[in-house]
Amino acid sequence: MSVAHWMQYLPIEIYVAWRYMRFNLKQSFIVALAVGIGVSIIIFIPSINLSFFGYFLEKTVESNAHIKVVRELDTEARNRQTLKTLYPDEGRILVSDQSLTRRRDIKAYKNLVSEIMRIDGITTAAPYVSESVIIVRGSQTRTSTMRGILPEAEKNISNIEENIQQGSLDTLSDDQVILGWRLADELGVNVGNRIQLLTNFGKKSLKVSALSNTGIYQQDLSTILVTLDTAQALLNMPNEVTGIGLKVRDMYQAENLARLIARTFDLKTTSWMEDNAVFLDQIRMFRVIIAFISFLIVFAAASSITSILIMVVASKSKDIGILKAMGTPPNAIMRMFLLQAIILSLIGVVAGIGGATFLIELYNATPYSKAETFLGIGRQPVTLNLEYTVYAIFYATLSSILASLIPAWQAGKLDPVEAINQ
Amino acid sequence: MIQTDTILQTIALTKVYEGIQPVYAVRDLDLTIPQGSFMSIIGPSGSGKSTLMNMLGLLDRPSSGSLKYMGEPTETWEEKRRSQFRNEEIGFIFQAHLLLPEFTALENVLIPLQIGRNLSPARIEHAKSLLDRIGLGDRMHHRPPELSGGQNQRVAIARALVNTPSIVFADEPTGALDSTTSRSVYDLMREINREEKVTFVIVTHERELAGKTDRVITLLDGRLQSDEAPKESPS
Structure with a gap:
């Protein structure tokens, strides 16, 4: 057995943090599990929904023109101008003659x-x-x-x-x-x-x-x-x-290009984004809801991290006192507990991504119900939503650090005399 | 190790706990400890001996008065400086069961070196030889729960000595041990004091243990009651 294990050459806080996690597997497991469950839900739900939304949009957008150029804008105005000279009673014209004068x-x-x-x-x-x-x-x-x-x-x-x-x-x-x-x-x-x-x-x-x-x-x-x-x-x-249908290279540029065409050629244009405004709003709403749910999940996971670490600090207060007596500075003691939260949350994040992948595979493998199609769209295989994966990693790590701040700070300010005499 | 005649000196050292009725744990204590001493502090419980030891060991700050190490006042030291000084110059031996249970005997002994980032293969060998010397050479890879009380206390002594400190504070070092084990722990401390000229300050309520030291300080109600060399002192 090698005595001078390489870990012993790391700063004391890393060495002790690692050993604590290894020897308190139950607590470490619960923390990592809490983070893991949170992360997999935050990734899984948007993956399923946004996959469908995305496919639906793609399908709707791909099967139709991105931009429709409909008619000359000035036609109606010009005709109205003409009619105005014919019929001085303007109000009546607007109501009764508008449809007649519309030339498409x-x-x-x-x-x-x-x-x-x-x-x-x-x-x-x-x-x-x-x-x-x-x-x-x-x-x-x-x-x-x-x-x-x-x-x-x-x-x-x-x-x-x-x-x-x-x-x-x-x-x-x-x-x-x-x-x-x-x-x-x-x-x-x-x-x-x-x-x-x-x-x-x-x-x-x-x-x-x-x-x-x-x-x-x-x-x-x-x-x-x-x-x-x-x-x-x-x-x-x-x-x-009566109209010209257009396709554009980047479908999210449709709105801008439609405006450009309308301005340049004095035409009326509509883009798929306007046509599907309600649907796009739904996606936006879904994202808000997911952000809110994510917050609640992360809050729950973070609370468990905080309470478990407070327990660890309490049960290890004697050890902390000894480490301080032997000259460990308070900041190193703080880092010791921050590190535990960071490492465990990273393990949780990896497990969470694995969990989300598993759930998605399970979802893809589950036989579909009677309804073969919805809005003319069949079942599509779902993939891991990259955006929300990045978001979950960031969110989980940040909240774990925040969650461990209070216990870490408690550990750092622990009075060695009191801790040892407990 | 710092070589000077006086290692530690206090002038009117006072610790008072404020309240409706202020409680003086230590009051106006003047004390000079020469380098290489082997002394004890005794007194009934509540006499302030632990408070005094904590202040001397820079674990606690006095309310007033001065505490000088090698002539240098410590009052102005920041926590970082105090931590560093504790790590490099002071060794602590607490009552039993104050080793870190997740670490083996050898790892426990090495921790002060790691805190000071002083670990090297040579120092690991030094730690092993310390464990050998206290008779735990074959148990160095056992964790504290697998060792007896006396063995744990000896590991704690090795830990207190691994950084070659100038001064070691021992708080009731034999308090939880049977008489045979107590004897061997005392012998070990005495031996190290003689050979390495490490200063030992032993806080105890056991008159028998105190009687074996070269100098006995008796505290009562936070004040110095007596400061004498016991008659049966072996030195």
Whole structure:
């Protein structure tokens, strides 16, 4: 047995702290366990929830345009100005004529698309026409929103292609239409049958070339997809579109880029962030709640550290007195107990990360309930949330140090005479 | 070890516990302890002998008066300086069971060296030879609960001596020991005093033990009652 163990050459506080922890395994275990449980909960809950939120967002955002350029901003204002000269009674105009004067078209859209594409950060653009139409099949009629698209461009903007069944988006021609499968079902049509689309400006007979199944009821009951040319012809608006969908490189830059486009081209824009503001607020709220729960958990763990260390200091007061009598300075005695808290909390943190990983694996391995999907999203494997892992490490270590300050300070100021005579 | 004639001197050393009725634990005590002394402080319980020892050992601060080590007043010393001085120049032997139970006999003996960051292979050998000398060479890797009271007290003596202090304070060093063990502990202290010229101040209520020292200080109610060399002193 080597007598001059290397640990003996470390400062006395490290040496004694280590020995105390080793010889008081029960207390050390409880402290590390308290920290470990706290850390694993702080990591586990956000990992599960934010994984889902993140996937949901990604899915929603990826399946839609990041930015929608909707219409020329000045159209309404200009028309209102015109109308104001026609009708001096301003109040009546605002109420009764606003809807009539709303013109939603974007003219010379091809130039506009190439201009927008020059902006750094914009990756794809897909112009579209969206307007209400009447759909006729024999004696049946329905009203719905027709969407005229450029299939090649639209594929890059949305997940539309994934949902196409019994046909293909690529081969959509000017005399064809893709219907939502529920709509087709209601109309009693199938792929190969013909339907008619009616607008204020004309009608056209189209062959059903494919069906669309998004898994979202309302969409499958309303989807009418035609080519951009067909829609423009039906609405008598050649060279005009009602909107342009855009994708950006960094989805969190969408809001800024949308504002830039609105300013530069005098257009109205909306970003996915505005469209999902409620959902983003929910995530923010969740983070606040988690911060609060974390605080409570850490507070509980820290209390256990404080009370256990106070017990240790009390039971070791004689030893502390001897160490002081032999010349250990008060600061070294303080560090002795701070160190114990730090080391045990680090062990707890490692155990906590292990625990969280285990819980996540368990969660991933648990069979899902009947509900296969939620909001069209299937179950996704959850991964350890890195942000909250870092946060838990920091939080647990800091609170352990704070929790040990009182016992450490007590130990440091212990009067050796009193301690020894106890 | 510091070589000088007088190691420790007190002038009007007083410890008073304030209250409605102030209690004087030690009052106006003048004492001079030459280097290499082997002396004892006796007195009934409550006479102030432990308080005096704690002040002499820089564990406690006097209320008034002066305490000089090697001629240097200690009143102005900060806690850090006092700790360092205790570590380097003073050895303490308390009543039994004041070893650290988590550490082996040898580790306990080495702790003062570690506190002073003076550990070296040579000093570890010195500690081992100390343990050998007190007859615990074969038990140095045992922890205090595995040793007898007398063995533990001898480990405490080795611990008090490992830093080669100038002065050793022993508070009731044989109080918890049977007479045979007491005798061997006394012999050990006496031997070290003779060979290494280490000053010993033994606080005890045992007249028999005190009678074997070279000088006996008797305290009563915190005051010096007598300061004499016992007749049967062996030196």
